[in-house]
Amino acid sequence: MPTMSGRQREVAKLIGAGEGLGKWRDWRWQVRHCIRDIATFERLLGVTLSDEDRGRLEEVIEKFPISVTPYYLSLISTDDLKNDPIFQQAIPSPSELMLHRCDLRDPLAEDRDCPVPGITHRYPDRVLFLVSNVCAMYCRHCTRKRRVGDVDHIPDRETLKLGIDYIRETPQVRDVLLSGGDPLMLSDDLLDWLLTELRAIEHVEVIRIGTRMPVVLPQRITDDLVAMLRRHNPLWVNTQFNHPREITSSSRQALRRMADAGLPLGNQTVLLAGVNDCPRIIRKLVHELVKSRVRPYYLYQCDLTEGLAHFRTPVGKGIEIIESLLGHTSGFAVPRYVIDAPGGGGKIPIMPNYLISWSTHRVVLRNYQGVITTYREPDSYEPVFCDRNCEECNLQLRLEGAEEYRAIGIEKLLADYDETTSLTPEGMERPFEGEERSGP
Numbered sequence: 001m002p003t004m005s006g007r008q009r010e011v012a013k014l015i016g017a018g019e020g021l022g023k024w025r026d027w028r029w030q031v032r033h034c035i036r037d038i039a040t041f042e043r044l045l046g047v048t049l050s051d052e053d054r055g056r057l058e059e060v061i062e063k064f065p066i067s068v069t070p071y072y073l074s075l076i077s078t079d080d081l082k083n084d085p086i087f088q089q090a091i092p093s094p095s096e097l098m099l100h101r102c103d104l105r106d107p108l109a110e111d112r113d114c115p116v117p118g119i120t121h122r123y124p125d126r127v128l129f130l131v132s133n134v135c136a137m138y139c140r141h142c143t144r145k146r147r148v149g150d151v152d153h154i155p156d157r158e159t160l161k162l163g164i165d166y167i168r169e170t171p172q173v174r175d176v177l178l179s180g181g182d183p184l185m186l187s188d189d190l191l192d193w194l195l196t197e198l199r200a201i202e203h204v205e206v207i208r209i210g211t212r213m214p215v216v217l218p219q220r221i222t223d224d225l226v227a228m229l230r231r232h233n234p235l236w237v238n239t240q241f242n243h244p245r246e247i248t249s250s251s252r253q254a255l256r257r258m259a260d261a262g263l264p265l266g267n268q269t270v271l272l273a274g275v276n277d278c279p280r281i282i283r284k285l286v287h288e289l290v291k292s293r294v295r296p297y298y299l300y301q302c303d304l305t306e307g308l309a310h311f312r313t314p315v316g317k318g319i320e321i322i323e324s325l326l327g328h329t330s331g332f333a334v335p336r337y338v339i340d341a342p343g344g345g346g347k348i349p350i351m352p353n354y355l356i357s358w359s360t361h362r363v364v365l366r367n368y369q370g371v372i373t374t375y376r377e378p379d380s381y382e383p384v385f386c387d388r389n390c391e392e393c394n395l396q397l398r399l400e401g402a403e404e405y406r407a408i409g410i411e412k413l414l415a416d417y418d419e420t421t422s423l424t425p426e427g428m429e430r431p432f433e434g435e436e437r438s439g440p
């Protein structure tokens with residue numbers, strides 16, 4: 001059992017009217033005592049804001065509400081409050097009300113690719129399933145800020161069934177990503193029921209849970225929860241640590257429990273100006289994560305959501321961070337840097353350039369230290385014209401085990417068996433739109 005820090009004891013006592021100390025590890029107690037106003041935040045941390053500052057924050061929370069777990073609040077250090085990475089993720093900033101021209105309410109167009117309530121079906125073989133509208137903590141950098149605090153509710157079984165039915169009727173879905181809100185705000189029973197329903201669908205091969213609980217409420221990762229989750233393996237869990245300060249003895253314990261249960265763990269960090277936009281901080285973070293058996297999965301460029309302008313960095317900052325990691329540290333500690341394309345294009349990977357130049361038989365490459373090298377390409381490689389006649393192919397693909405598969409997008413332009421030679425954006429303007437003529 002991780003011992004409580006001095007600050008945690010203090011916060012617990014101030015909240016608890018005597019009971020706080022004993023209840024600290026009870027996640028429901030933590031949820032019941034989330035900090036939802038500025039005055040309580042000041043009282044629990046022993047800080048006093050100016051009347052003007054308090055007034056401005058109160059104005060912000062009318063539009064974008066606040067909720068912080070006592071645990072996460074206790075990680076704030078008051079020495080340099082405004083620069084504290086926990087404070088910045090949890091406590092509002094007047095900047096949230098400053099609208100910028102590029103801000104969008106639903107930057108990822110999740111409300112468009114939505115066949116039934118709760119489901120976003122954007123990629124061919126996987127869906128995002130929003131199973132809860134609630135979070136213990138409202139991250140100030142939430143990409144779904146438009147929905148935060150709307151109506152805090154956990155959908156009932158009837159509503160969840162609509163999503164489950166869609167997945168059941170859509171055989172190409174082999175991967176279901178539960179998100180929200182935080183799926184671990186559901187009770188163990190409801191979650192168990194949901195996972196059982198999804199597991200019963202033959203074409204669903206893997207299920208993933210996206211949750212920030214190990215970061216903001218590690219007490220939620222109870223032995224009971226983990227015992228239930230492990231029955232639904234293969235189940236992947238992705239969490240969101242953004243700063244090494246978030247890694248505590250409690251969060252390590254939560255991660256250890258899940259890793260010991262055989263749940264593969266990943267982490268999705270959001271690149272946030274003033275919080276973690278620094279190669280040294282990210283390096284420390286990824287090292288701490290792999291020590292806890294968590295694989296850094298994505299580093300996200302901050303979305304164009306309304307109210308997040310003060311958190312955004314230039315894309316060059318992300319490239320600089322990846323440059324500082326690739327080659328310099330263990331390959332599995334390096335996340336993939338992505339921009340989630342505004343308008344619903346999905347995640348686009350961004351990398352420094354390693355391919356410097358190219359001829360018909362050589363490529364020129366550079367490594368992480370700046371060494372420039374050549375790779376001589378094979379003389380003897382026979383280009384094979386692939387007409388998708390897999391029956392006759394020498395490659396030992398076991399056809400009975402292989403899925404039907406059709407190239408889409410750019411992949412199609414590279415395929416020999418597809419006649420497509422160009423992709424044209426819908427609505428592209430042409431200077432002259434003539435009648436289509438046949439023949440020369």
Ligand SMILES: *Cc1c(COP(=O)(O)O)cnc(C)c1O
Pocket residue numbers: 120121122123126127128177347
């Ligand atoms: C991120 C995301 C996924 C999962 O993408 P992966 O790259 O497979 O992790 C699926 N659907 C939507 C809508 C997403 O935004």
